[in-house]
Amino acid sequence: MATEILEGDGLRVRIEPLEARPHAIADNPQSLLQQRELRQELDGTKHRLLSFQTEDDDGDQPVRFKAAVYDYTNQRTLLAAGDPDDLGSVTFTDSTIQPLPTQEEFEEAIAVLKQDSALGEPIQSGALTPYRPMPPLANATLADGTIERILNVGLYSERSDLRHRFVGVDLARGAVDHHPEAAARASDDDCGVRPVDRCSRPGRSGKVRVTVTKEGEELWGFDVVRPLQSSGTNGSGVELMKVDYQGRRVLQRAHVPILNVEYSGGGRRHGCGPTYRDWQDEEACFEADGDDVVLGYRACPTPARTLLDADTDRGNFRGVAFFIRNEQLFVVSEMAAGWYRYISEWRLHADGIIRPRFGFAATSNPCTCRTHHHHAYWRLAFGIGNAPSVVQEFNDPPVSGVGSWHDIRRETRRLRHASSDRKW
Structure with a gap:
């Protein structure tokens, strides 16, 4: 592990690995299969650990883990949970939930x-x-x-x-x-680039801390979590945590926990969709030349190139790349979900603006030629100055009778309205 420095456009970026203490299970998820009750339950069966994920409380250390073990012999999923340091704390339940294929x-x-x-x-x-x-x-x-x-x-x-x-x-x-019902129809339609995606697959590697300064003044400070280890059942792309600007907390966490694809009538008639809930914890190859801070995090003196830039599925790196351009620090990764390729990107400008970006592409397939829409849902957990969270909505003319701004007190769904210039 090594601290890496990037410099350009008057910015100096320091990227360093965050040291994490060892965890008995989190550091070796396969050891979960040696837990006594689980071993007895799976005795004599064909089984496989399909997923393992630690949960945290927005702190530096995991406080709990979730895992899924599939029992092929009995066609069932065992969902396990517990303390990442204590095999004895593990509990498991029998489920029909089907984890994503590995x-x-x-x-x-x-x-x-x-x-x-x-x-x-x-x-x-x-x-x-x-x-x-x-x-x-x-x-x-x-x-x-x-x-x-x-x-x-x-x-x-x-x-x-x-x-x-x-x-x-x-x-x-x-x-x-040979003719599964839950699949797209056989077709001579062909969209997207040839799939390659053959670069090495680095294992789990924790988080990194990023500090951005200009003329000796600290602008940004934040933690980054790569897609492979991002939170949520289906991952959430590149996650930013504990985001500070000029020493003041701005965001506690920022990510994309939900990503959907929706096909219209033409696609549906060919067996595409109608909707897919895509995952964001499978990293894909893209071109990123530079030095590794730790496995899966690379500091790049020149801009990284994803499929959207290079028009190829080839690459030399999986994980998160950092580079500077136009007084912005770019934090970018490419992900795969079946034939889809997604680009998760954050741009942090010296002036305090954060620009989240999400890109969509695909490798060879018969469906993306047809009309479809991708829906990416960002979640920004604000933590302004570490004060209690307050969510406010603006409408002009007012809708609450007490002014243009009013508090949102409960979780709800609110739609944009151009006629009232609604914003939050």
């Missing part, structure tokens, strides 16, 4: 397809190229409520009139469904 599962699904009588030879010869599609699962619900976990696999062919087709793989039985 890269390890996808590779096992390809191995099953290579043994299929119809698909094995063309996959091994390269005539068919497997890729991760949307939706990621084509689960089947049995009469007794059991859910069969079936991974969707896309198959691409350059030399066929049918560019894209989809199959389902049941890892519990090693079986292949």
Whole structure:
């Protein structure tokens, strides 16, 4: 681990790893499978740890963890939770919730397809190229409520009139469904760049602290969490935490906890959508040249280039890149969700303005040619001067009878209205 310095446009940026004390389970999630009750429950079964996530209280240390273990033999998910330092505190519940597929599962699904009588030879010869599609699962619900976990696999062919087709793989039985219902239809439509995404996959690596100064005066100070370790069930992209400007707290946390894709009628008729809830904790490759602060965080003297800039899925880095341009510090990462590629970006200007940006792209697929909309929902947890949170709404003319500004006292949904110049 090393502290890195970036300089440009009068700004000096210091990026340093945040030291975290060891945690018995958080540092080695696979050790969870050795917990006595869980080991007894899974004895003799085929199972796999599919997800592991620590929760925090906006402090520096995790206070709890959540994990999902899938039992293929009994077609069920075991949800575990507890203290990241104490195996004895772990509790688990039986659930039908289906976690997102892991890269390890996808590779096992390809191995099953290579043994299929119809698909094995063309996959091994390269005539068919497997890729991760949307939706990621084509689960089947049995009469007794059991859910069969079936991974969707896309198959691409350059030399066929049918560019894209989809199959389902049941890892519990090693079986292949050649016509899964919960998948896009086979199609000769082809949109997006060729999928590559083959750079190395760095493991978990904590947070970094960023300090931005100008002429010796501190402007910005904040923590950064990479998408791989971001909060929420489906991740939340690049997270900023404890954001200070000129020594005063501005935001406690800033991220995108919800990301949806919605297809209109034309796409739906071809099996696309109608909506997908996408995840933001799977990092994709992009071009970022520089020096690593710690695995997954890179200080770049020149601007990083995502798929939107380079028009390619190739890259040399996964994680968060930092660079300076136009008196702004850019904090950027590229993420993958099936064939989608998302760019999570924050721009912090010397004048105190934060500009969040979210980009949308895709690798080869039959759906994004058709009309669809991406909906990214930012969550900004303000912490002005560490004072208690107050949310106010402005309307002109007023709607509350007590002036243009009024307090929002309870969680609610409020729509923009141009006629009243509504803002918050």
